[in-house]
Amino acid sequence: MQKSIILFAIVGISIFGAFKLNTVSHDPKSIAIGDKAPMTDVKMKDVSGKELSLNDIKKEKGLLVIFSCNTCPFVIGGMGNSEGWEGRYNEVYDNATQNGIGMVLVNPNEAKREKGDSFTDMQNRAKDKGLKSPYVIDVEHKLADAFGARTTPHVYLFDANLKLVYVGAIDDNVNSATEVKEHYLKTAMTQLKEGKKVEPSTTKNIGCSIKRVEHSH
Numbered sequence: 001m002q003k004s005i006i007l008f009a010i011v012g013i014s015i016f017g018a019f020k021l022n023t024v025s026h027d028p029k030s031i032a033i034g035d036k037a038p039m040t041d042v043k044m045k046d047v048s049g050k051e052l053s054l055n056d057i058k059k060e061k062g063l064l065v066i067f068s069c070n071t072c073p074f075v076i077g078g079m080g081n082s083e084g085w086e087g088r089y090n091e092v093y094d095n096a097t098q099n100g101i102g103m104v105l106v107n108p109n110e111a112k113r114e115k116g117d118s119f120t121d122m123q124n125r126a127k128d129k130g131l132k133s134p135y136v137i138d139v140e141h142k143l144a145d146a147f148g149a150r151t152t153p154h155v156y157l158f159d160a161n162l163k164l165v166y167v168g169a170i171d172d173n174v175n176s177a178t179e180v181k182e183h184y185l186k187t188a189m190t191q192l193k194e195g196k197k198v199e200p201s202t203t204k205n206i207g208c209s210i211k212r213v214e215h216s217h
Contacts, residue, residue: 031148047123047136064185071115088171092133093133110212141213144210166188
């Protein structure tokens with residue numbers, strides 16, 4: 001009996017260890033401030049049907065990448081009294097454009113392609129919401145993995161040399177745009193345009209975990 005208990009415990013620990021390893025592989029380390037943007041030449045399909053790379057999208061002053069989706073309450077709202085951040089995307093796009101910064105929304109939710117995050121779903125969402133920014137599909141979440149992105153949304157702002165100057169959240173209030181006290185991203189883009197040091201350069205990204213899939217090697 002005691003041997004059976006010991007064996008069960010060992011098997012349990014082994015299973016738990018394997019689960020932890022899988023979990024860790026789905027929680028990659030984010031690129032750091034000062035790091036260059038990865039995979040800048042890789043083409044991704046936009047809702048318009050065009051194939052776009054980060055280099056295609058960047059502008060004179062830099063590039064803004066926001067990992068997003070169609071299904072997360074932090075993006076689309078509906079979580080208690082949350083309005084979500086998606087409703088601010090066009091304002092963010094306008095602000096980025098005024099500051100000479102290119103912007104792209106990236107959908108890495110590979111595990112939910114048949115549950116609201118397919119390319120067709122993305123096209124419909126972009127049309128319904130009148131999204132101004134390119135919205136591209138990140139097949140097998142390769143770009144998200146390279147960035148170390150963890151959530152939707154997760155914001156990455158790069159300078160003209162595609163070096164990371166800000167990472168984190170759009171602002172400090174997912175519930176209401178009118179109640180925002182700290183416009184982190186807007187401030188960062190203004191500072192970037194003016195050639196100032198971006199402060200704060202990092203904030204806590206809040207959102208749903210990116211829905212990754214296991215890859216067999």
